[in-house]
Each structure stands twice: as structure tokens, then as C-alpha cells.
Amino acid sequence: MKNAMKKLLTAIVALLATQAALAGVKIEHWVSPTGARVYFVESRVLPMLDVQVDFAAGSMFDPAGKSGTAALTRATLDLGAGTRDETAIAEQLADIGATLGGGADTDRASIAVRTLSVPEKRNVAIDILRNVLQAPRFDPAIVEREKARTVASLKEALTRPDSIAGKAFWSALYPTHPYGRQATPESVAALTRDELATHHARYYTAANASITLVGDISRAEAEKIAESLVAGLPAGAAATLPAPPVIAPGNTVKLAHPASQAHVLIGLPAIERGNPDFFPLLVGNYTLGGGGFVSRLMKEVRDKRGYAYSVYSYFSPLRQTGPFQIGLQTKRSQAQDAIKVTRDVLAGFLKEGPSTEELAAAKANLTGSFPLRLDSNKKILDNVAVIGFYGLPLDWLDRYQEKVQAVTVDDVKQAFSRRVRPADLITVTVAAD
Amino acid sequence: MRIRHLLPVLLAPWLLTAALANPFEMTLKNGLRVIVKEDRRAPTAAQMVWYRIGSMDEVDGASGVAHVLEHMMFKGTPSVGPGEFNKLVAAAGGRDNAFTSRDYTAYFQQVPTEKLAEMMRLEADRMRHLNVDPKEFAQEIKVVMEERRMRTDDNPQAKLFEQMNAVAFQAHPYRRPIIGWMNDLETMTAADAKAWYDTWYLPNNAFVVIVGDVDHKEVFALAEKYYGALEGRALPLRKAQVEPAQDGTRRVNVKAPAELPVLIMGYKAPVLRDIDKDSDPYALQMLATILDGHDAARFNKKLVREDKVALSVNIDYDATARGPGMIYLSGTPSEGRTVADLENALRGEIARIQKEGVSEPELKRARAQLVASEVYKLDSMFGQAMEIGQIESAGLPYQKLDRMLEKLQKVSAAEVQAVAKKYFTDDTLTIGVLEPQPLDGQPRRPSAAPRH
Numbered sequence: 001m002k003n004a005m006k007k008l009l010t011a012i013v014a015l016l017a018t019q020a021a022l023a024g025v026k027i028e029h030w031v032s033p034t035g036a037r038v039y040f041v042e043s044r045v046l047p048m049l050d051v052q053v054d055f056a057a058g059s060m061f062d063p064a065g066k067s068g069t070a071a072l073t074r075a076t077l078d079l080g081a082g083t084r085d086e087t088a089i090a091e092q093l094a095d096i097g098a099t100l101g102g103g104a105d106t107d108r109a110s111i112a113v114r115t116l117s118v119p120e121k122r123n124v125a126i127d128i129l130r131n132v133l134q135a136p137r138f139d140p141a142i143v144e145r146e147k148a149r150t151v152a153s154l155k156e157a158l159t160r161p162d163s164i165a166g167k168a169f170w171s172a173l174y175p176t177h178p179y180g181r182q183a184t185p186e187s188v189a190a191l192t193r194d195e196l197a198t199h200h201a202r203y204y205t206a207a208n209a210s211i212t213l214v215g216d217i218s219r220a221e222a223e224k225i226a227e228s229l230v231a232g233l234p235a236g237a238a239a240t241l242p243a244p245p246v247i248a249p250g251n252t253v254k255l256a257h258p259a260s261q262a263h264v265l266i267g268l269p270a271i272e273r274g275n276p277d278f279f280p281l282l283v284g285n286y287t288l289g290g291g292g293f294v295s296r297l298m299k300e301v302r303d304k305r306g307y308a309y310s311v312y313s314y315f316s317p318l319r320q321t322g323p324f325q326i327g328l329q330t331k332r333s334q335a336q337d338a339i340k341v342t343r344d345v346l347a348g349f350l351k352e353g354p355s356t357e358e359l360a361a362a363k364a365n366l367t368g369s370f371p372l373r374l375d376s377n378k379k380i381l382d383n384v385a386v387i388g389f390y391g392l393p394l395d396w397l398d399r400y401q402e403k404v405q406a407v408t409v410d411d412v413k414q415a416f417s418r419r420v421r422p423a424d425l426i427t428v429t430v431a432a433d
Numbered sequence: 434m435r436i437r438h439l440l441p442v443l444l445a446p447w448l449l450t451a452a453l454a455n456p457f458e459m460t461l462k463n464g465l466r467v468i469v470k471e472d473r474r475a476p477t478a479a480q481m482v483w484y485r486i487g488s489m490d491e492v493d494g495a496s497g498v499a500h501v502l503e504h505m506m507f508k509g510t511p512s513v514g515p516g517e518f519n520k521l522v523a524a525a526g527g528r529d530n531a532f533t534s535r536d537y538t539a540y541f542q543q544v545p546t547e548k549l550a551e552m553m554r555l556e557a558d559r560m561r562h563l564n565v566d567p568k569e570f571a572q573e574i575k576v577v578m579e580e581r582r583m584r585t586d587d588n589p590q591a592k593l594f595e596q597m598n599a600v601a602f603q604a605h606p607y608r609r610p611i612i613g614w615m616n617d618l619e620t621m622t623a624a625d626a627k628a629w630y631d632t633w634y635l636p637n638n639a640f641v642v643i644v645g646d647v648d649h650k651e652v653f654a655l656a657e658k659y660y661g662a663l664e665g666r667a668l669p670l671r672k673a674q675v676e677p678a679q680d681g682t683r684r685v686n687v688k689a690p691a692e693l694p695v696l697i698m699g700y701k702a703p704v705l706r707d708i709d710k711d712s713d714p715y716a717l718q719m720l721a722t723i724l725d726g727h728d729a730a731r732f733n734k735k736l737v738r739e740d741k742v743a744l745s746v747n748i749d750y751d752a753t754a755r756g757p758g759m760i761y762l763s764g765t766p767s768e769g770r771t772v773a774d775l776e777n778a779l780r781g782e783i784a785r786i787q788k789e790g791v792s793e794p795e796l797k798r799a800r801a802q803l804v805a806s807e808v809y810k811l812d813s814m815f816g817q818a819m820e821i822g823q824i825e826s827a828g829l830p831y832q833k834l835d836r837m838l839e840k841l842q843k844v845s846a847a848e849v850q851a852v853a854k855k856y857f858t859d860d861t862l863t864i865g866v867l868e869p870q871p872l873d874g875q876p877r878r879p880s881a882a883p884r885h
Contacts, residue, residue, distance in 0.1 A: 045474045048808050086738065090729035094798045097805025099727075116805055149737075149744050152768055156692040159872055161587060258690055258872055259587040261579065292528075293507070293519035303516060306575025309583055329583050361524060368526020371545050375475035376812045 025380050027387070027394050028219060034206040036230040039388040040222040041214045041380055049117045049215035050381045051126070052102070053133060053229060054389040056239040057109035057203035060178040060319070066195060068150065068183030070203075073196045074104040076146050077111065080137040081128075089128055098125040100132070106179055107319045108389055109203070112381075117216035126225055134232040136200060143193045151185045158185075162329075164255060165263040165430040172253050172426045173269050173323055177245035205236020210388040214381045245269045245321045252427045262335035262432035263327075266342065270324035270419040273317045273390040277415040279403045281315050281324075284412035286362035287354040288346070289313025289326060294361070300345050301328060307338040313346075315419075319390065324420055335432035350420060353413035367401040456821065456831070457649035459656070463665035464637025467656040468821055468831065469649040472814055478549045478645025479815045481541040482556045483822045485640075486633040488611040489535045489756050490671065495625055497613015500533040501577055502626050506540065507531075508569040510562040515569055518555060525551055535607055536755040537826035543815060546646045550655050553641075557659035560639065563630055570623035578619075581612045589689035589867050593697060597865035600685045601699050605676040607756045637665035640825060644818040676701075676757050683863045688870050693744070695867035696772045697763040698779060702750065702856050704758035708833040708840070714752040715840050716848040717760060717856065721750045722799040723791050723849065724782065729798065731782055732764075742770050742778045753827035760856065772866050783857045790850035800842055807838065 028040040062069045078100055079086040093100055098121065102110035111133065115125035157163035167182050174180025211226045247269055271277055282290070289297035289312050301311040311328040326346065330338040354362065374380055374397070387396050456470035488499045509515040522529040527544035542552040585591045595610045602608035613621075641660070643652055679701055705714045725732045725748040732746040746764035762783075766775040810816050821831040 046808060046811055048812070087729060087734060090727065090734070091798070094727040094729045095801055097801040114809065116808060145738070145741055148741075148768060152693060152744050152765075159690055159692045159869075258874070261582040261587055291523060293516070294523045299516070302576055303572065306572040307579070309576055309580035330579060331582065361520070365523045365526055368524075368545060368548075369528065370526070371475060371477050372526070372528060372543055375477045375814065378812055 025374055025384065025397055027384055027397075028222075029388075029394055030223070032206070032211075032223075032227045032230055034227065034230050034233070035235055036206045036209040036211055036226065037388055037391075038222070038226040039210065039212045039384050040219065040226075041384055042217070042219065042222075043214055043377055043380070044216050046377065047117045047216050048114065048377065049122055049125075049213070049217055050112065050114050050377055051129060051225065051229075052110055052112035052212045052381055052385050053129070054210045054212070054385055055109045055204050056107065056208050056319070056389075057199070058105050058107040059181070059183070060106050060242065061199070061203060061239060062178065062181060062183075063195075064181075066187060066191060067181045068188040068191060069195055069199050070104045070109055071183060072143075072146065072150060072188065072191055073199045074102065074109045074111070075150070076138055076143055076196060077136045077200070078132045079142045079146065080139045082131040082135040082137075084128070084131060085137075086139075086142060089132070092124060092128060096121040096124050098128075100128070110385070122217075126228065130229050130232070133204060133229055136197075138193050138196050138200075140193045143191075143196060147188055147191060150183075150188050154183060154185045154188060161257045161259045161261070161263045161430045164257065165265050165428050168253050168255060168430070169265040169267065169325070169426070169428045170323075172251060172428060173248065173267065174245050175248050177320070178242055179245060179269075179318070179320070179322075201234065202236070203239055205234045206230040207236045207238050209233070210385070212381055212385040212388050214377050214384065241320060247424055248426070250422075250424050250426060253429070254432065255428070255430045257431035259431040260332060261329045262332040262338075263329050263430045264335060264339055264342070264432065265325060265327050265428045266339075266346075266425055267323050267325040268420065268424045268426055269321040270315055271317045272321050273319060274392060275317065277419060278315075278317060280407050280411040280415035281419060283359065283362050283366060283404055283407040284349075284354060284416055285313055285315060286366060287358040288349050291362065291365065294365075296345050296349060297326070297328075297342065300341055301338060305338075305341065307331075307334060307341065311342070332431050332433045335429060339427065339429070339432075346420075347422065350413075350416055350422065353409045353416070356409065359407070359409055359412070363404055363407070366404045370401055455649075457653075459653050461636065461656065461661050463661070463663055464635075465656070465660050465663070465665075466640040467653060467660070468640060468642045468825075469647065469652045470642075470644040470817055470821065471647060471649055472644055472811075472817065473646050475814075476546050476646050477543060477814065478546045478643060478647055479541060479543045479818045480549060480552050480556065481539055481642045481818045481822050482560070483640050483642065483826050484538045484634060485536075485638050485826060486538055487534050487536040487755075488609060488613075489606040490633070491606065491609065491613075493609075494617060495621065496609040496617045497577070497581075497611070498621060498625055498629050499538055500612055501574060501618070501621060502629050503531050503533045503538050503540075504573045504577055505565055505570065505626050505630070506559055506563060508566060508573065509564050510558050511564065512562070513555065513558060515564075515566070518559065521555060522552070527552065533611055534826075535611060537822075539822060539826075541815070541818070549643070549645070549647065549652070550659075553655050553659045556641070557663060560634060560636060560660070561663045563634070565623050565627040565630060567623040570626060574618060574621060577612070578615065581615060581618065585610065585612060586615075589687070589691040589869070590695055592689055593687045593695055593865050593867045596685050596687050597697055597699060597863060600683050600865070601679075601701075601759065601863035602676055602757070605674050605756055607676075632669060635666050635668065636660060636663045638668055640822075642818045642821045642825075644814045644821075679861045679863075682859050684866070685863070686866045686868055688868045690872045691867060691869035693765045694772050694869055695763065695765055695865075696775050696779075697761055697865040698776065699759045699761045699863045699865070700857055701861035702758040702760040704754045705752050705827070705829060705837075708829055708836055712840070712848065713852050713855070714758075715837075716844050716852040717750055718752050718841060719796070719799055719844040720786065720791075720849045720852060721748045721760070722802060723786075723795045724748050726799055726802050731795075735782065736764070736775075736778050740778065741767050743767060743775055746775075746779070753824055753829060755827055776864070783853060786850060786853040787857070790846050793846065796844070796846060796849075803838065803841060
């Protein structure tokens, strides 16, 4: 009797535990009256609130010849808006202990606020966010100052081997697509205040926005906040995408630099967001170069030969075909040896795929570590914002573990053969002998 | 995922820890302390093992050995083969890594809660049973040299910082870089690493911090089970090494391929030794927040935005450390402005506080940052474990974290002004300047006015 009871209790406890681990984040989703997509996760554990607004307004939408528009628009957005000048914005945020963050990448321009959730603080933070989204001033003097700062940091970046390699890599992968265009000191210096205002008016619209809220508020409060953020924006239309990237033939770009270490990047355009190959690539890449200390690249390049401190591979799915990338840094005299080992590891993986043990290890880590992906408001915000921005299914997190589990060795081999074609690989080296 | 109400009281964040009698602590017979902070918001846990041993405990000719040993800690024991540690953590769905500082060496795993026991078993195993295999060492030392090339040799700012500390400190071991001088890495042997391990990796020279969805009593039982059998031993005497007083400004210039110059001004400053009795470190922290704690702070507002003398300016002050303290001002001048202009501007801001003090709204704003960051920090279990570990490794009791905050909140305008006068003096100042060099080795045409 006692044992049976104990067994039953264990069973119930185990069941509860399983449910707790499997149940993803509860995402509430709606479209605001003005047309913005809203994603909300109520979390009452801590007295704080995160709100992130994402627009399809990243550098892929920079007009031709005007590279840097998206980044500079985002950078100057919160430097004066509505009745508040840049000092008022900074001081009022500091007074309530709130922070404003975000930035622009190839696809997204993001603006995020973190605030305490007590209404007298939260309301100020939301009001500033609303102001900044709807009525940025793009004050000419401030735009000029920020242009000068951006130009200086771009010039500095052009002296760094890692930045030089990164820029060359994207240019080589995307010779005709906007993903390959880089802001230069010259392109930024030529931007005008009005061009930033135009970019804002075109892309910072309700139809082009997704809003993510995570924290200590109710659904009704979330609805009110979301609507207040976009109500004053033009309805607009979703951004139109450029023609998808055309795959360039394989190539090697070798750049000189006096650094002691060579920086090596190898890759090609591989996959867009929402593509079903994502899970086979994720699981496969864990074995190849994504699994940190246990990946094949780490074992062969770092552990066995001591060639590099860091060596990795990853897929970076974007709105349009995003890159697959392998990277490492090594003493310049042994760069060619390190590249050879890396290519051999990749070739072996493409041919054989992961072993059944490796596949099992990849799945164990990717499913087992799932709770770690969601154990803070910040992580929940990041994940849900991606789901919202890219329009991934709302049950994406709930089904993550199941999709990982379903991947077979054959799925991995096939997805890799579709996406990572050796003949199309681009190799960029900086400072290699 | 599980979300439970942890904080019924919203507005007095620093009363929370005390109210919940959390964290909990025990000491094993071998001297190992175990600190557990229960945080039930998600089914995960973080384990950190902190060794009270860092680069400041190294001797000349062996710089970098603390960090090299950290790398070797992943290379196996009699029961866990080379590389197996990472494999087992990965199989458990965990993430792990380690880091070495001047003051300590720390190892951590973040795992789903049910895997915590296994992580404790693994950490206990390598606390006393590490193999330092010469073959593994021969590969790993190359990895560390690559790490040095990446982090320091090819990074102009890091190189400047390394040189600057080598000048600012003459007797104290803080003058040596954590990663070690390249020559010391080249001559280091497996035996050096093994000796380091044998001397310092002892339960009585370590403490464990666990934060997460755990019951502290269960964790204590697991600690007894896994760590309890390890034997402690008396540690070698560590003699205090006191940096002699500095009597005059020191300057160091570093040339490296770069576009922009960098200026660092480091002043010798006190650190907390007694949380209750000390007052100056709190005032310096408040001063740092008023100068650079947020976008509206003085440095950014005046020097970057209004006067445009700098592209960026920072202040860096760590009030807790085993060794001597420094407060660093650093920045990059704007195009057309020189390092000398920036130095004058930074000196001007310090002089302004020395003469006019700071305002009540500025203090209030700095306090608001503290209040909010106390809540925000609870969003990360790892961050909470870090906070406990860092203060403990500086020799201060984590139980007094609340008291520290209380004292910070009470810093007055007069105290801020007093520390500005007391510590920002030329005699204890070290100035480092990065002189950018062209990539092609050709002399660069001056784009800015010459130094005056």
C-alpha cells in the first residue's frame, strides 16, 4: 500500500515535471487596431517590464549608394523626439531607472525599453518609447555629430582584422544583394537628415511593426500599451523585399594585414527564416561546429592541433537567404594548415553526416538545454521577438524539442547537401601568410 | 515553464534577501563552503566553483599559469577522460565554461535542475583528481598562445591596458597580465601547471555557489556526498604585497595598427576592506555613476554630446578586489581633437566636481539606477551567482550585499566631492596613450592638430 502510494506520487510528480519542462512560453498574440502584430508573455515573477518594437527597417532596406541609412536612423531615433530633447530623454529614463536599447541589423531595426513595472515609472518609460518611435526630431546638428562618430568608428573597424574579414565575407557572399552592401565612411558622410526622416517615415509604420511585451502587466494593459505605441504611426505597408540573393560561385579572397593572427571565414548563403531545413541544419551543425567544446571542428582544430582558441560554425537564417559561416583565428604562418584541416572536417561531415552517437548527443544537448533558453525575461523576450518579427508559428518554442528529436542522419545529410555546396564556398583570409 | 510568485513585495527590493532567509550556507569538514540561493522561477540551476587563486598569486617567470591551469581543468581525471567533462555537461543539456581573474579562478555550469547533482559530482572529481598530461598540455599551451594573440597582441586597446598596468604597478602582482607574457607561456611546462594545481586546488581554498530551482537542504546533502570526501590541507602562506606609494605621474605610450588614438588615465584608489566601516569606495562608486552611469551622466552629456571633444568616454572602478584599486578614465578624441584636448577635458570634469561638487538631482538619479538594477539583476540566475562569488572572492561576506547597497544609497554630495579631491591627484596618476599606426607601415599624414 505504502509502496503503491509512493509509486503513484512519484508518477504524478514526474508527470508534472515533464509538463513543466515541455510547456513552452505562453504567447498571446493579436493584431492592434492600427495593424501592428503584438506578442505578449505575462510574467509576474519580477516587478519589471520589457517592451521591444521591431520594424522591417534594417540595412537591407538602405537605398542603393546610401549604405548606413538604417543604422544611422536607428542610432539617432532616441536623440530628441517630440517635446523632449536628447538630454530630457536621457535624464527622464535615468530618473526612473529605465534603459532604452536596440539597434539595426540586416533585417530589423529594434527599439527596446526595460523598466520597473510600477505604473508611475512604467508610464514614463512607455511615453518616451512612444515619442521616440513616432516623433524623432533628427535634429541636424545631432545627426552631423552622430555621423562623425559613426565615420570614425567605421574607419577604426577598417583597421581591425576581424572587422575587415567580416565585411569582405558579406561582400563576397552577396555581390549583388543588399546583404552584401556595407556602410563606408564615405557613404555615411554623405547621408542627410532628410534621408533619415524618409527612411523613418517609410519603414517605421504600424503594418511594418511587431511588438513584443514580456513582464508584469495584464493582457488589457499590454493591449493598451501596444496600441499607444503604434497609434500615432502611419499605417504604412509591409516592406517590399529585394530579389533574393543569387548564389555567387566559390572564391577565395585574400587580404593583407600586419596582425599576428590570420582571421579565416568560410561560407556561403544558405537558408532563410522559416525554412524546414532549419532543424536538420541546427542538429547537424551541433556536431560540425555549433556544439562548443564538443564539436568536430573544436576537436580537430583546437584540441588535437592547438591551432586556434576559437573555431565554430553556424547558420544564420535571415529574412532572405542568410549565411552559413565557419570561422577561426590562428597564427598567420599556420593559416593554410588550419584551413586544410577545417575543409577536411567539413568534407568528411558532408559525406558521412553525423554518426548515430553524435546525432544522439546533439539531440540530448539541444532538447536538454531547452529550459536554459527561456529562464529569464530577457531570453523570453529575445525568442518571442524573433518569432513575431519573422512570423514563425506561435507554437515554435513548444514544438522545438519534438522537431529536434525527429531529425535523422539522413535528414542532416540531405539538408547539408542542399545548403552547403563545396563548389560555392567562399573563403576569406586576412593576415594569412 | 514554471513561473512562481517570488516577490510579493515590490517596492523594497533589498529587503527581499533577508526576508526570505536566502541564500543559505554550510561549511563541510574539509573547509569547503557551499552557498545556495533558491530561485524557483525556472527549472534550471547554475553551479559555480570559485577558487581563491588568481594571477596575482603567480610569481615572475610563471605569469599566466593560473589561466593555463583553468584550461587544463577540462583535460581529464582518472575517471573522466580528456574532453569528457565538456561532453558530459553537453549531454546533460548544460552549458559550461570557466574564467580566470587577477583574484580568482571560477568554473560554472548552467543546467536543467535535475542534472545539478551530476555537475556537482564532476566538479568535485576535478577539484582533487586532475591529470595534467604533458601531451595534452603541449597542445593546450598553443591554444592559450592563440588566445593571447587574439585578445591582446592584435587588440590595440588591450595592449595599451596591459602596458599601462605594468607601469602603474611596480611591486604588486597586478602589474602582470592575467593571460601571461608570451615568453612565460613559451617556457611553461606541464610540471608548472601541475604544481599550481597541487598547491592551490583544495576544498579549503574554494567555495561553491549554486543558484536556481533547488531546495538548499538537498543541495547540502549532495555537497556532503560529492565534495565531503575530499581532503583539505593547509595552504602556503601568502604574504601581503603592498604597492609602494606612487610619487608622480607616470606615462606610457603604445604604438599599434589602428585608426583612433586612445587615452587612459588611471588613479590609485581604495577598495572595500570593511563593508561597515569604509566610506570612500562607496563615494567613488557614486562619483563613477554620476560621471558615467547612464546616458544623461556628465561624461556623455558634456564631453561627447555638447563639447564633442570625445567620440566616447568611460569610467571604470571596481570597489571590490583582493589587491589595490584603480579608477580608470578612458576615451577616444573626436576627429580634429587631440589626446591632449581629451586629457584636459577629463581633468576639467574632475576639477568641476572638486570645486563645485555634485547636485542633489544627480545623486537621486544615480540612486534610481541602483534601485532598478537590483530588480533587473534578479532576471539572471547566473548573474546572481556571479555577484555572490565576486564579493566573496574579494574577501567580503555576501551576507552584507544589502548593507553595501544601503551605504551606497546614503552617500552624500559632500562625500563625493571629498573623494574627488582626495584621489584624483597627479602624483598617483598613470597615463596611457595608444598612438595609432598605419597598417602598411607607412607614416600617416597627421589629420589632427599637433599635441601641445
